[in-house]
Amino acid sequence: MNGSPYILSENNSVTLVMLKVLAALIPGVIAQVWFFGPGILVSLLLCGAFAIGFEAFILLMRGIPLKPFLSDGSVLVTACLLALALPTLAPWWLYLLGVFFAVAVAKHLYGGLGQNPFNPAMVGYAALIISFPLAMTQWAAPLGVAQATPNLWEAFDLVFAGAGSISPDAYTSATALDTWKTQVRLGKDAADILGQPIFGWAGGRGQEIVASMYLVGGLLLVSNRLITWHIPFAFLAGIAATAGLLHLLDPALHASPLFHLFSGGAMLGAFFIATDPVTAASTPRGKLIYAGLAGFLTVIIRTFGGYPDGVAFAVLLMNVAVPFIDAYTQPRVFGHKHGGKRGKA
Amino acid sequence: MFSQETRDIITNGLWKQNPGLVQILGMCPLLAISSNVVNALSLGLATTLVMAIASGSVAVIRNIIPHEIRIPVFVLIIAALVTVVELAMHAWVHALYIVLGVFIPLITTNCIVLARVEAFASKRATGHSVLDATMMGLGLTGVLVTLGALREIVGKGTLLSGIDLALGPMAKDWVIPVIPDYHGLLIAILPPGAFIGLGLLIAWRNWMQERRAR
Incomplete structure (x- = not known):
């Protein structure tokens, strides 16, 4: 820990810091949508929703008030970093498992925000790459490699229906x-x-x-x-x-x-x-x-x-x-x- | 039906002083072998057998072992017994012997065997020593099997896979597919799964203990 002075003010509460971090990710996300298609939006949305769900569930289980901890935004930052680290267009349960390892295992089993020795998003990523090496190497291909990038509906379809209606091979490649x-x-x-x-x-x-x-x-x-x-x-x-x-x-x-x-x-x-x-x-x-x-x-x-x-x-x-x-x-x-x-x- | 002392020995081994969850002894085989139920159960029973005989033999001769060199004497006795078990498994359950590999001879170095010999058998009557070692061994086996079952279900979606290695080809159909069409979660089978699973089991035991205390 660093020494004092700690500055506590409305201007640098946890919530505000987390929002600023999320804002700083926006340029990267826009570039990703431009080159790789809107698949990243689907995975951001999914990871965010799963993360809030897990966080709320575990807070309830631990008997901790929901509002201050859910609204501090830290779990959203974890979820977004995880989503950005994972391949897009992967099946939805991959995101669910990743978020589970990040939020439930890496964060709350160690005592919640501030107590975790390991970076939650990276624990989620590591658990997935160890468990599903194949799914984790199929990244969305950029324009110029693939003929086209999937549109938003095709992205949703790929994530939820898997290879059911469209073949993901057309849109993915190794990095x-x-x-x-x-x-x-x-x-x-x-x-x-x-x-x-x-x-x-x-x-x-x-x-x-x-x-x-x-x-x-x-x-x-x-x-x-x-x-x-x-x-x-x-x-x-x-x-x-x-x-x-x-x-x-x-x-x-x-x-x-x-x-x-x-x-x-x-x-x-x-x-x-x-x-x-x-x-x-x-x-x-x-x-x-x-x-x-x-x-x-x-x-x-x-x-x-x-x-x-x-x-x-x-x-x-x-x-x-x-x-x-x-x-x-x-x-x-x-x-x-x-x-x-x-x-x- | 049992004396208080006997009952204490039983509950200590199985729950209060459980070697896997409370003493956290014998972790090496616990973590390495518990990737499925059959391996876990076989190694657990082999360890229990060694523990029971080792504690019994040490208790019998406890008064003539010179105090200063007791540890080498204990280790020699344990190592001899482990060799017997290893040769027996090599002869009768050869497939399983191949799977468990180096972890059978490693029972010699398993802390829990030496710990019960040193802490219990070298000071107590023979009957109680055998009972204590058996209960401790079964306690460890219980943890091993639970962890093995957890890791096998989560990791592969089956139970009792590889049972034919222990009981012969006729047991091939005994494998229970718990979750059909399961892709498997590799991390549960790999070493991290052992650590996470053991951590959860210890947490579960502490939680039970706290609830009982309330």
Whole structure:
């Protein structure tokens, strides 16, 4: 925990902070609708509804008043981050299970908002990718890869009826990250891989614009002082440095740092997920260590791991280390020689 | 019908001091093997058998074991018994032996076996020691089977899958499809499922305990 002064005012209540975070996600969502079709709106709606349902149910079970906790908006932020991290056009029960793991298991089993050691949205994502690896690699294809993106009704139909009336194959493809990994392992030439339509100028086609919009929204959060610069900066620097080093070692095997920064969940993770005030490190030095290592782990897991993206696992792993990092990076207290553990001894 | 002491030993093993939910001992096999009921039950019973004989034999010779080297003596006795069980399973339930693999010899290092020998059998009469070890073993088996059933139903939608490994091919049809047409929730079968499931079981036990106290 950081030291005082804590500023409490109407202007930075939990509700307002959460609303501002949601607002900062809007540019990314608009870009996603533009390039991948309105499927994301369906999954946002579903995750939001499921999350409020679970939250209300568990609050009732625990005998906690509904209104103050439901209206603080934190569960909506969790739901939206989860929806943005999951593939769109997946069957509805995938979202239901993801939200269950995020809200019921990761948040309330540990005691509710502020008590959870792990980022709820990332727990939901991790549970799903472990359980349904196939469904989690079928992402909506961007315009230019697919013939067309589904309209809103087709999106609803895909989510609720599954492959009943329309084949989802027409609208889905592997992500750029996934394509890169599988084809490099098949021994294909890097230039050939990058020439495929799923790749854009930086990351995946369309995805790079979505990532840029998350960057814009995230910078707004920083300029509004809702988050400090430490975590996003260290997270992205960790990714860039690790990916850059690997790229220098063997450009045929490892994609460029730019690709790593603008594909998958890197930007969303840097500004919106790793910065979760409950589960992230809270001292300035601690934030740099926490996020830098999370960025490093992201690239390592992406490169050498079996799962398509590494952001979730990297953030969860660093969540475990947060109490330790915080304990050793306490700033010097006035009148004491050292900060952290040494100062206390 | 039983003396107070006997009843205490029984309730301690099965509920009050349950090795799985209260002492949290013997976690290694508990978490690794409880992915379905058949594995859980087989390893639980094997452990119970080892515990009962180990506690009995130690209780018989408890007065002639030199105090200073008692732990090596206990471990030797347990290891010898585990070898017997392992060879017996290898001979008679070979398919199951292959599935349980390294976890059968690992019964030797299971804390709960040594814990009951050291804490109970080395100080108490033989009959009570055997009873205590049996009850503790059954308590652990109960937790293992419950966890195994939970993980199997949630993870695969069946019960008793793999029963033919223990009872031979004629038991192939005994598998109960609890949820037909189930896609399976892989996380319940994988290690995280064991931790989440055990956490829920411990929470359930604490909740029962609190309700009873009220």
